[in-house]
Amino acid sequence: MKILHTSDWHLGQSFLTKSRREEHQAFINWLLILIEKESINAVIVAGDIFDTGTPPSYAREMYNQFVVAISKLNCTLIVLAGNHDSVSTLNESKDILACLNTYVITTAGEDIHRQLFTLKNSQAEIGAILCAVPFIRPRDLLTSSGGETGLQKREALGEAIKAHYHALYAAAVDLRDAKGLTVPIITTGHLTALGVSQSESVRDIYIGSLDGFSADAFPPADYIALGHIHRPQKVAKSEHIRYSGSPIPLSFDELKYNKQVVIVEFISGKNISITPFDIPLFQPMAVLKGDLDAIKVQLQNVANALNDQPTWLFIEVEVQDHYSDLQQRVLAMADEYHVEVLKIKRARGKNQPVLTQQIQETLAELDPFDVFNKRLALETIEGDQAEAQLERIKNEFKEIVTEVAYQEPSE
Template identity: 60%
Template sequence: MKILHTSDWHLGQSFFTKSRKDEHQKFIEWLLQLVATEHIDAVIIAGDIFDTGTPPSYAREMYNQFVVDMQKLNCVLVVLGGNHDSVSTLNESKQILACLNTFVVASTGVAASEQVFSIPDKQGQPGAILCAVPFIRARDVLQSTAGETGLQKRQALGEAIKQHYQELYQLALAQKLQTGRDIPIIATGHLTALGVTQSESVRDIYIGTLDGFAADGFPPADYIALGHIHKPQIVAKSEHIRYCGSPIPLSFDELGKPKQVMLVEFSGATVSQLQPVEVPNFQPMEVIKGDLAAITARLQAFEQSNATSLTCWLCLEVDSQDYLSDLQERVQGLTADLNVEVLQLRRSRNQRRQLLNQASNETLAELAPEEVFEKRLTMETFETEHEQATLNKVRLRFNQILSEVQVQGSEQ
């Protein structure tokens, strides 16, 4: 039995106003080829198939076409709901997709028996038992009690999630016994396990209720396929508990480490192979850090090193002792003739920290109102065209208010 574990596709994502449609389409084509080449029995998408609860029409079309193409390959598809997914959006096509060898489990707000089922192999025989656990919403597993402290709520939710896993695992054991076959039990999850490394694009879940789920709360399944964290990693030093990560970089801080899907092969109920399969890079992206001189030098060398015809998306992090009010214009001049597009321009954390320290040593009496306002703005980031437009509006409104106040003061 061969399983392919992937997660966090985020179809329909807008990345600094840029569509990821082409990247996702190329990834899906690559994935389908991998399924055919490796004779995969089932693909598990462990949550966040879409980026929002109301995905654009092209994202829905892409999802539906993928289901059809998987059916042609005689490969089972399992889709789990994530915290970005709308339960109703996933459920609206659930019954139709069930006729196309596809299992959809959008939430835990259904009977436990609907969350445990066998995955057939190529011959149509039970090849594995799946505890299909999507993103768990607190209201689906827990009744809040008046007067509970924050700590008590976190403990109660953690215990409720643990009990949910144990209930499904017991059902899975019973189903496995009924098959009379030596097949694995696989569990899924879309949550933050304790001790994992997150990225900027991961939206915190269970905020104020549960910071992370302890790995010892998972059942003793033969493999646990997790989603929500975008960086591939092993949980609690247990090789069989894995985050496969997102297939494309969803933020600039996800660069530097290859994206992957997990190919899991079973011999009977035992994992015989755990193979990360690297996903090709479909869109050039790069982060360039340093002072203006270092960034200029890197950009000058960039034209020779960038062999692809695709425009490279850049994040520039500038480290300078000066405020550089004309930073945006300087960067535009440096990149005007290059096949690049600066999607994110930000000051280094060191510079922001220096500005904050400098501000803490000054008093309001030493500063004019305009200086106070500008120093406050330096604590924020205005990187995209929309944010720059907002900044200009804020400055204009401030100047109008300041002028009105000054006029009123002169009349008194």
């Protein structure tokens, strides 16, 4: 039994006004070749198939074309909703896609047995049982009650998520026993687990006590396929609990590590290998740092790479003097080369609090914490209690965002 784990595709993303359409199509083409080459039996997309709840038409078309293509490879596709996905959007084609061996799970609030799936191996026999857990919203598992503090609500949600995982796993064990099978049980999730490294493009889902869901709260599944964190990594040093990460860099800081999908192979119910496969970089991107002279040298090096596509750049400039025309200077330097400057930042000195300057940055590319941190960076807080005061301000802001997030939507 071979299963491929991927997540966080974010189809339809606009990256500093640039479309990722060609990159995503190149990734899908590469993935289909890998699925066929490795004889994959099932693919799990662990959340955030789309970047927004109202993806552009080309992103929906790309998604549907992928479903048709993978169905021709005799491979089961499991698509889980993430925090970026719209339940109603994914549900639109759910029943039709089921006819193409694709199963879409959008909410944890429905009958628990509808979140259990048997996956077939190459011999068309049951090779694994899947506990399909999408992104969990508080209203999926909890009923709002008055008088609870934000902390109490977060603690209740954490316990509810843990109980849901264990109830689903127990149902999977019962199903396995009832069928007399010795197959692995796999579970999924779209959340932040404790002890992981995030990137700038990841927006926290659970706040406060649920900044991370403890790894020991997961049931003893044979493999746990997670989404939401864009950096591929193990959780709590456990080989079988993993984030596959996003397939393309969704922010410039994600260039620090290779993108991957993970292939898990089982024989006779036992995990025999977990193999990450590096994904090619389909769009040249680079971060340049230094003073203007150093930036010029780095621009020449980037140009010498001879890429067919222009390289997208984030340039962080260290300057001693305050140039009012810094952005124009940088753009003029870059104009000589086969590059596109998407973001410019002036490195801040101790007495030089300035906001990041981004070309055509929009509010759609920022979350409340981005805006708050940018504003907080302009303040000068000094004294022995400065660090504690900053932490208190940040925690109070988290509490406000939490209260807003937990409000029941109006009918």
